[in-house]
Amino acid sequence: MSYLDRIRECNAHDLSRFRPFLAGGVRVGWVKHGFAGRLAAFPDAFRVSESAVVLAPGLDTFAARTAAVDEALRRLAADGLITGWRDEPYPVGPSFRDPPLLQMERAAVPWFGVRAYGVHMNGYVRDGDGIRLWVARRSPDKPTYPGMLDNMVAGGQPVGIGLRENLVKECEEEAGIPPGLAARAVPVGAVSYCHETGEGLKPDVQFTFDLELPPDFQPRNADGEIAAFYLWPVERVMETVRDTTRFKFNCNLVIIDFLVRHGLIGPGDPDYVDIVTGLRRPPP
Amino acid sequence: MSYLDRIRECNAHDLSRFRPFLAGGVRVGWVKHGFAGRLAAFPDAFRVSESAVVLAPGLDTFAARTAAVDEALRRLAADGLITGWRDEPYPVGPSFRDPPLLQMERAAVPWFGVRAYGVHMNGYVRDGDGIRLWVARRSPDKPTYPGMLDNMVAGGQPVGIGLRENLVKECEEEAGIPPGLAARAVPVGAVSYCHETGEGLKPDVQFTFDLELPPDFQPRNADGEIAAFYLWPVERVMETVRDTTRFKFNCNLVIIDFLVRHGLIGPGDPDYVDIVTGLRRPPP
Numbered sequence: 001m002s003y004l005d006r007i008r009e010c011n012a013h014d015l016s017r018f019r020p021f022l023a024g025g026v027r028v029g030w031v032k033h034g035f036a037g038r039l040a041a042f043p044d045a046f047r048v049s050e051s052a053v054v055l056a057p058g059l060d061t062f063a064a065r066t067a068a069v070d071e072a073l074r075r076l077a078a079d080g081l082i083t084g085w086r087d088e089p090y091p092v093g094p095s096f097r098d099p100p101l102l103q104m105e106r107a108a109v110p111w112f113g114v115r116a117y118g119v120h121m122n123g124y125v126r127d128g129d130g131i132r133l134w135v136a137r138r139s140p141d142k143p144t145y146p147g148m149l150d151n152m153v154a155g156g157q158p159v160g161i162g163l164r165e166n167l168v169k170e171c172e173e174e175a176g177i178p179p180g181l182a183a184r185a186v187p188v189g190a191v192s193y194c195h196e197t198g199e200g201l202k203p204d205v206q207f208t209f210d211l212e213l214p215p216d217f218q219p220r221n222a223d224g225e226i227a228a229f230y231l232w233p234v235e236r237v238m239e240t241v242r243d244t245t246r247f248k249f250n251c252n253l254v255i256i257d258f259l260v261r262h263g264l265i266g267p268g269d270p271d272y273v274d275i276v277t278g279l280r281r282p283p284p
Numbered sequence: 285m286s287y288l289d290r291i292r293e294c295n296a297h298d299l300s301r302f303r304p305f306l307a308g309g310v311r312v313g314w315v316k317h318g319f320a321g322r323l324a325a326f327p328d329a330f331r332v333s334e335s336a337v338v339l340a341p342g343l344d345t346f347a348a349r350t351a352a353v354d355e356a357l358r359r360l361a362a363d364g365l366i367t368g369w370r371d372e373p374y375p376v377g378p379s380f381r382d383p384p385l386l387q388m389e390r391a392a393v394p395w396f397g398v399r400a401y402g403v404h405m406n407g408y409v410r411d412g413d414g415i416r417l418w419v420a421r422r423s424p425d426k427p428t429y430p431g432m433l434d435n436m437v438a439g440g441q442p443v444g445i446g447l448r449e450n451l452v453k454e455c456e457e458e459a460g461i462p463p464g465l466a467a468r469a470v471p472v473g474a475v476s477y478c479h480e481t482g483e484g485l486k487p488d489v490q491f492t493f494d495l496e497l498p499p500d501f502q503p504r505n506a507d508g509e510i511a512a513f514y515l516w517p518v519e520r521v522m523e524t525v526r527d528t529t530r531f532k533f534n535c536n537l538v539i540i541d542f543l544v545r546h547g548l549i550g551p552g553d554p555d556y557v558d559i560v561t562g563l564r565r566p567p568p
Contacts, residue, residue, distance in 0.1 A: 097554040163551045186547035190560045207551050261545055263470035267447045267491050270381040276474045280561045 001243050003259075004271045006252035007278040009245070013196035015284055021112050022054045023065065024101045026094045030113030030201045030284065038081065042072035055102075065102035073108045082108050084143040089159045090116055096205065103159045113201035115283055116156060119167045120254040121185055121209040123152035123175070123219070124234075131234040131262065133255070134219060136174070136226045138248065149240070149247040151254050152219065152229070153177070154206075163187075163207055175229070176220035177211070185211040188261060191253040191279045203283040208254050210261075234264060253279055285527050287543075288555045290536035291562040293529070297480035299568055305396050307339045307349065308385045310378045314397030314485045314568065322365065326356035339386075349386035357392045366392050368427040373443045374400055380489065387443045397485035399567055400440060403451045404538040405469055405493040407436035407459070407503070408518075415518040415546065417539070418503060420458070420510045422532065433524070433531040435538050436503065436513070437461070438490075447471075447491055459513065460504035461495070469495040472545060475537040475563045487567040492538050494545075518548060537563055 019036055021029035031039070031053045040048040045068040047054045059065045066089075076082045084107045091100035092114050109116050123134035134152040138145055155170035157163060164187075171182035188210050194203040219229045232240075238259060241252050257279050259265040265275065303320055305313035315323070315337045324332040329352040331338045343349045350373075360366045368391045375384035376398050393400050407418035418436040422429055439454035441447060448471075455466035472494050478487040503513045516524075522543060525536050541563050543549040549559065 096557045187544075187550040188547060189544050190551075190557060192557075192561060205557055207556075260471075260473050263472060266471040267474075272491075273380045273474060273476075273489055277476060277564045277566055280564050282561055 002271060003242055003252075003256050003265065003269075003275050004278065006241060006245075006247075006249075006256065007193075007275065010193035010195050010249050010253055011278070011281060013194050013201060013284075017196070018113060018201060019050070020052045021114070022052055023092060024055070026101075028092050028094060028101065028112075028114055030203075031111070032200050035111055035200065038076065039072070042075070045069050045072040062100070062102055066104070069102060069104060073105055077107070082111060088156065090114070090156070091159050100159065106156060106158065110197055110200045110202050113203060116202065116204045118154060118156045118204065118206045119163055119170065119209065120151045120191075120206045120251065121153040121167060121171070121211055122254065122258045123177075123211050123213050124258075125213050125215050125217075125231065127215070127233075131264075132231050133234050133237045133258070134175075134213070135230045135232050135237060136219075136221075137228045137230070139225050139227045142225060145248045147227070149251065150226070151251045152211075154251065154254075157207075167209060171211075173223040174221060174226055176222055177213075177217075181213070181217075182211070185209040189257065191250070191257050192281050192283070193250060193253060194281060194284050195249060201284075204250070206250060206254060208257055210258065234259075238264065286555060287526055287536075287540050287549065287553075287559050288562065290525060290529075290531075290533075290540065291477075291559065294477035294479050294533050294537055295562070295565060297478050297485060297568075301480070302397060302485060303334075303336050305337045305398070307376060312376050312378060312385065312396075312398055314487075315395070316484050319395055319484065322360065323356070326359070329353050329356040346384070346386055350388075353386060353388060357389055361391070366395060372440065374398070374440070375443050384443065390440060390442065394481055394484045394486050397487060400486065400488045402438060402440045402488065402490045403447055403454065403493065404435045404475075404490045404535065405437040405451060405455070405495055406538065406542045407461075407495050407497050408542075409497050409499050409501075409515065411499070411517075415548075416515050417518050417521045417542070418459075418497070419514045419516050419521060420503075420505075421512045421514070423509050423511045426509060429532040431511070433535065434510070435535045436495075438535065438538075441491075451493060455495075457507040458505060458510055460506055461497075461501075465497070465501075466495070469493040473541065475534070475541050476565050476567070477534060477537060478565060478568050479533060485568075488534070490534060490538060492541055494542065518543075522548065 018030035020027045021031045039046040086106045088106040089103035090109050092102045093100040125132045136150040140147045168182045171177035190207050192205045302314035304311045305315045323330040370390050372390040373387035376386045377384035409416045420434040424431045437458050452466045455461035474491050476489045
């Protein structure tokens with residue numbers, strides 16, 4: 001197995017199983033054909049054709065679009081189709097920089113193949129010339145990817161909070177990192193991918209941060225989402241990423257990006273160009 | 285002006301002005317239609333049609349392909365079309381990891397739209413909490429981009445030398461960095477782009493390195509390619525990249541990548557996602 005296998009797994013998808021989802025006249029996502037059929041039951045929110053799912057005409061404002069879609073989604077959740085409702089609104093729009101056209105419950109976002117954003121942080125400790133990386137194990141009770149390995153801190157990016165503010169909040173809740181220490185996290189880029197799931201499509205962007213921690217810092221989870229933390233020599237992390245699928249799919253990319261930036265995967269790796277390019281995919 | 289302008293300039297091209305160039309049955313480049321017409325005069329090397337330029341049948345080995353193409357190129361150089369012959373063979377093939385199908389004189393590579401590779405190094409000095417970056421000014425006598433600003437060390441990647449070895453050699457020749465110091469350069473990734481020039485297309489990859497230098501280190505050029513070195517506060521480098529076109533086109537990307545990795549361009553920049561994604565383009 002190789003790092004490139006992890007990148008390929010994050011990007012495994014077949015667009016022929018989807019049709020475009022349009023809002024405000026622009027494509028903002030992708031919907032599986034079967035789910036499109038379900039959406040036809042909500043003509044106040046969606047107009048469904050063979051070629052696309054389009055927001056219903058007359059939904060001209062952020063509030064109107066959000067309300068119409070929300071009503072449909074709550075009925076789909078009541079029917080048991082959309083599960084894991086979180087009451088976390090995500091932005092829906094053509095890009096991260098443009099104002100969103102509507103907001104949508106996080107649990108529904110992959111069903112609509114809308115690009116989601118998040119923050120992922122590599123927490124590391126220098127150890128002489130070496131590096132140790134903090135690894136989290138997700139709680140066995142988490143609705144998604146229970147028990148899998150994860151980055152030290154990671155969280156989705158809802159509406160109404162800045163990226164940095166969100167990172168500081170997640171640092172405190174997930175790992176007990178005080179705000180003064182979390183403020184030292186350095187933004188170092190982003191990874192992007194397009195991953196198909198049972199529900200739909202995740203053409204997502206994760207903003208990446210590095211935080212060098214003092215050797216004696218001990219993370220403590222406060223929100224019940226993390227079952228354990230491990231401080232592994234980077235070589236063990238590298239083997240685990242390269243040779244196993246124990247990490248949640250997108251956390252592998254965040255670690256591979258760390259390894260590239262810190263010279264731990266170098267151009268001597270025959271896959272180097274494909275790895276470096278593969279960490280950042282334009283959306284479909 | 286913005287960082288994104290620099291990325292767009294590096295990627296400005298119109299493939300409708302080109303036709304594919306195939307070797308060994310695979311596309312390895314792109315040729316401008318006018319140049320394709322000139323290549324029809326060399327049927328021992330090329331078969332030219334409206335839709336493609338293909339290596340002549342029967343050229344079944346690396347040596348045979350290289351010799352046939354070289355003979356044609358030397359005649360085109362003698363005719364004054366291909367200028368700036370350097371006697372530096374570049375690899376030609378479908379990817380960096382695969383063995384090349386032939387080698388081709390560097391001066392001819394953009395004419396064939398063959399992907400070229402190089403090494404670019406950011407030399408920097410820590411200054412309290414700040415960073416200063418070494419900037420080179422290219423000699424006014426250089427055949428390409430004379431007098432423009434450049435990264436501290438940069439060089440093309442010919443056949444027969446490893447990337448690290450090439451970087452150490454360029455460090456010594458271009459900036460007088462001794463091998464022991466150059467060995468501390470950290471590989472940190474790569475930038476890629478697709479740039480159209482008068483000759484043809486440059487769908488190139490530059491492997492990037494960072495080297496932190498002692499504050500008292502003074503670069504000295506030995507090969508006549510650099511007219512001067514400046515140690516600029518990073519803020520001045522940022523303004524120059526963002527607001528001017530004084531740097532050679534691809535050096536801007538190497539610096540923008542440095543700024544992203546060091547947190548000096550952060551996700552607060554509205555263009556952040558486009559910048560981060562734009563630094564690494566798959567080849568056309």
